[in-house]
Amino acid sequence: MSLLVARTRRLDLVEDALAEAFARAAERWPLDGMPANPEAWLYTSARRLVIGRLRSEAVAGRKAPLLAVRPDWSPPDDDGDRLPDERLHLILLCCHPALAPESRSALALRLVIGTSTDEIARLFLVPTPTMAARLTRAKKKIATAGIPLGAPVADELTVRLDEVCRTIYLAFTAGYTPGSGADLLRPDLAGEAVRLATVLRQLCPAATQVRALWALLVLQHSRRDARVLDGRLVTLAEQDRTRWRQDEIEAGLVALGTLDQAEGYSEELRLQAAIAAEHVRVPHASDTDWPRIADVYRRLELLTGSPVVGLNRAVAVAESEGAEAGLAVLAGLDASLRTHHRFAAVCGDLAHRAGDLDLAAASYRTAIELAGNDVERAHLRERLADVESAGG
Amino acid sequence: MKYFVLLAGYGEMRTWDELTPEEQEAGIARHVAFGEACAARDGVEIVSAEALGDGSSATTLRTRGGQMTVTDGPFAEAAEHIGGYYLLDAPDLDTVIELCRILPAYDIDIRPVIDTP
Numbered sequence: 001m002s003l004l005v006a007r008t009r010r011l012d013l014v015e016d017a018l019a020e021a022f023a024r025a026a027e028r029w030p031l032d033g034m035p036a037n038p039e040a041w042l043y044t045s046a047r048r049l050v051i052g053r054l055r056s057e058a059v060a061g062r063k064a065p066l067l068a069v070r071p072d073w074s075p076p077d078d079d080g081d082r083l084p085d086e087r088l089h090l091i092l093l094c095c096h097p098a099l100a101p102e103s104r105s106a107l108a109l110r111l112v113i114g115t116s117t118d119e120i121a122r123l124f125l126v127p128t129p130t131m132a133a134r135l136t137r138a139k140k141k142i143a144t145a146g147i148p149l150g151a152p153v154a155d156e157l158t159v160r161l162d163e164v165c166r167t168i169y170l171a172f173t174a175g176y177t178p179g180s181g182a183d184l185l186r187p188d189l190a191g192e193a194v195r196l197a198t199v200l201r202q203l204c205p206a207a208t209q210v211r212a213l214w215a216l217l218v219l220q221h222s223r224r225d226a227r228v229l230d231g232r233l234v235t236l237a238e239q240d241r242t243r244w245r246q247d248e249i250e251a252g253l254v255a256l257g258t259l260d261q262a263e264g265y266s267e268e269l270r271l272q273a274a275i276a277a278e279h280v281r282v283p284h285a286s287d288t289d290w291p292r293i294a295d296v297y298r299r300l301e302l303l304t305g306s307p308v309v310g311l312n313r314a315v316a317v318a319e320s321e322g323a324e325a326g327l328a329v330l331a332g333l334d335a336s337l338r339t340h341h342r343f344a345a346v347c348g349d350l351a352h353r354a355g356d357l358d359l360a361a362a363s364y365r366t367a368i369e370l371a372g373n374d375v376e377r378a379h380l381r382e383r384l385a386d387v388e389s390a391g392g
Numbered sequence: 393m394k395y396f397v398l399l400a401g402y403g404e405m406r407t408w409d410e411l412t413p414e415e416q417e418a419g420i421a422r423h424v425a426f427g428e429a430c431a432a433r434d435g436v437e438i439v440s441a442e443a444l445g446d447g448s449s450a451t452t453l454r455t456r457g458g459q460m461t462v463t464d465g466p467f468a469e470a471a472e473h474i475g476g477y478y479l480l481d482a483p484d485l486d487t488v489i490e491l492c493r494i495l496p497a498y499d500i501d502i503r504p505v506i507d508t509p
Contacts (some may be wrong), residue, residue, distance in 0.1 A: 001447075145502075145504050146393045146485045146504055147484065152486060153486075156490075
């Protein structure tokens with residue numbers, strides 16, 4: 001994909017052409033047999049499609065000159081001063097500051113990781129058509145403004161790292177957010193994000209946001225084998241800790257230990273990594289230092305003002321001070337969060353523990369309505385049934 | 393690709409007329425440095441560049457319902473501070489952005505030029 005984009009600078013066409021090439025492969029390969037080099041086969045057929053499309057655009061362009069966008073055929077300068085990972089080039093392109101901020105992460109998810117537009121829309125809490133339009137605008141801007149695929153100059157690279165880190169973190173989160181439909185977790189997607197973060201860390205070993213991101217991702221990802229059991233999500237407290245990757249936990253803790261208090265996004269990532277570290281460093285869930293976690297969430301909430309962080313703080317406060325204290329934190333959170341299924345689910349859990357069965361049942365019903373994932377809905381229905389039977 | 397680099401406003405700087413002769417000279421030196429950097433860079437060429445008269449010298453033509461009217465310009469308040477332009481040939485946007493750092497600290501709009509066959 002990077003190769004085709006570098007040649008044509010037409011992300012929109014390349015994306016469509018690759019999809020088409022995959023579709024043709026699905027038809028042809030079972031009949032003709034698998035080609036010796038499947039990647040080359042896909043590249044070649046996608047390239048043919050792009051060229052065909054550019055030709056027809058050029059014809060249309062002559063008919064309507066003022067509306068035509070020039071297909072730019074000049075290959076970009078390749079002066080050796082480039083980063084080794086093609087996907088990172090693509091991510092840097094997607095995170096270019098000339099693109100609208102709300103488009104960058106979404107574009108990287110779509111093009112680098114291949115997340116569906118539906119899924120991205122859900123992650124960004126906007127309707128799918130809005131997200132689709134946003135992605136189209138961004139791709140068009142890359143082509144018409146001539147945003148290059150390649151490494152920025154050294155000064156720029158530093159400035160753009162925050163945005164790249166955000167992008168990678170979002171991609172990682174997408175892997176561990178139960179999505180729409182029957183799909184549960186996609187740890188392979190999260191693994192791709194870790195891979196990007198690792199490459200980024202090798203390239204920019206001194207950048208604090210990159211080091212904090214890496215520590216955070218590695219610590220979170222170390223629990224991947226314990227998150228799902230028999231097709232069901234396993235909560236952190238119930239996970240089999242012998243299935244956590246101890247070598248990765250140690251590496252993450254070492255990386256975190258080298259970081260000093262910072263500011264801005266670096267600090268945000270460092271605090272999140274510190275929370276992840278609190279969870280994975282203890283041998284039993286009952287050893288978890290919840291007051292400390294609640295305190296880190298408080299600092300994180302002050303730094304970011306994020307209502308989602310507030311939601312997590314409510315959970316930590318409930319663990320350290322009791323369910324009523326957690327409910328009090330929930331009551332003070334931003335109203336925009338109330339339409340999010342996780343808010344309702346957390347509210348249901350805390351109300352259940354505090355003995356307010358009516359509130360618990362109502363909250364679970366709201367959460368079931370709002371949840372976009374079958375597995376999660378089933379899980380919520382079970383909890384609702386528990387509450388209803390307890391209420392007699 | 394060709395890029396139209398519009399020096400759209402003075403940003404935090406005072407307008408050209410309000411600058412002292414020394415400050416004007418320093419500004420001109422930056423334009424000279426910009427020209428040299430463009431000449432030194434592979435694949436970059438200044439196709440054309442001009443400084444423009446200020447907003448009070450602008451004349452605006454508008455056609456509405458088939459009727460053209462001529463009025464005192466500029467067409468919009470924001471256009472009052474347009475100071476000039478460069479038309480550059482450059483390989484990509486990042487090259488243009490990098491070179492524009494050399495110019496005085498204008499507010500700058502960069503537009504790709506669309507080829508009309």
